[in-house]
Amino acid sequence: MSAIPSHAFSTRENLDDCMIVHHRIVALDEGHYRRQIQHFEYYWGLQKGELDLSSPLNHIELRSDMAEKLLALEWVFMPTKETLKSMQQMAKHNATADLHSRRNGLKELSNEEYEYDVVPLWMLKRDCPALHVNRRSGVKTFLAPYKRFPRIKSRAHPLFVTFMASGQLDCCAHLIYPDKKATSLVNSVGDIVSSWMKEPPAAFLVGPDVWREHRHPLSDDGQTVNSALRDSRVGNMAEAESRVRKTTRAPCRQLKTITKTTPYAKCDMRPARARGSVLPRSDVESGGENSMGYDLSDLHTWIESVGRRPGKGTFVWQPTWLDDEAGQDEGLARYRQEPSRDAEDALHPQTTMNGGGLLLGFGVDRSGYSSNNWAMRTYHTCLWADDPWVHIKDRPL
Known part of the structure; x- marks a missing residue:
């Protein structure tokens, strides 16, 4: 038929x-x-x-x-x-x-x-x-x-x-x-x-052009991905050889590994006050029980100096300031056009991202995570509130 x-x-x-x-x-x-x-x-x-x-x-x-x-x-x-x-x-x-x-x-x-x-x-x-x-x-x-x-x-x-x-x-x-x-x-x-x-291979999922401007300096910015797209072992060996001193006596103890530490290699579970500043001052030891990484007298001095600065009145932002700023920086304009997560979803205490790759497959896809999504899924911790449900109107069923 x-x-x-x-x-x-x-x-x-x-x-x-x-x-x-x-x-x-x-x-x-x-x-x-x-x-x-x-x-x-x-x-x-x-x-x-x-x-x-x-x-x-x-x-x-x-x-x-x-x-x-x-x-x-x-x-x-x-x-x-x-x-x-x-x-x-x-x-x-x-x-x-x-x-x-x-x-x-x-x-x-x-x-x-x-x-x-x-x-x-x-x-x-x-x-x-x-x-x-x-x-x-x-x-x-x-x-x-x-x-x-x-x-x-x-x-x-x-x-x-x-x-x-x-x-x-x-x-x-x-x-x-x-x-x-x-x-x-x-x-x-x-x-x-x-x-x-x-x-699929990283060369397809990420692509060769992984650099993005206007990112936080500790956000990797593609270094890890770049090494994955190349032969990472050969690349690391070449970099290590280029740093070797041409002398038989080292000025200080040398590391026993050539593996580069990435921002995600370690996860320090200590509270922020115990870890201290990510960029500590050279003359202050961080990590004390109540240490903030700086001297309080310096902080008071800085606040007073800011308060004494002569002001010119309240600054009024022009309605076109975003367009003007983007017109002066092509990289920033392109960055603003990149897709971003919905703010409500990023702050929601229950992650809505699918953790798998293919529905019938395996793997973990965090390409669309916000930091709060990752913290909730990995450590069951909300980054922005002790009890986020107080601030959430609509709870999931």
């Missing part, structure tokens, strides 16, 4: 009773699951930032009742065996290829329409509704178990469909079908999705 349009079947005999909807196949929050989108981009052979979930390739036209049943795991559609075979070959290549040798899945699988097999799920166990197919010869009805149901055709891309189908089948295939058939269904798409799990 020839394939039918994806919107040409419904549980209603009169298909016009249900409107046609453009159903999004992979519906993810692109900010919340940013690392997962990057997994897709790398293993699908795309450039970073190229994947657009609002694309027509991530949508399928369905009758509204079938879209609801798809979300309820009552049925699913998946690529044909021929398409899956081509996808497996491409997935195997991209999993081992270097950054510049990957095959672009959106271009290699670029038919105007694809055919998909319809796989009933919970509708076989629940109300077992009749499915009505609208054909040129008239309406044909299929009853459970829906044998010889025609394939559907759509512009939706198999890469999106495969990820969606894998999640659907993992949830309930073994609860509905015999073990052998369920395993066959799950593995046919699961083997492809599993090849997208390994974290």
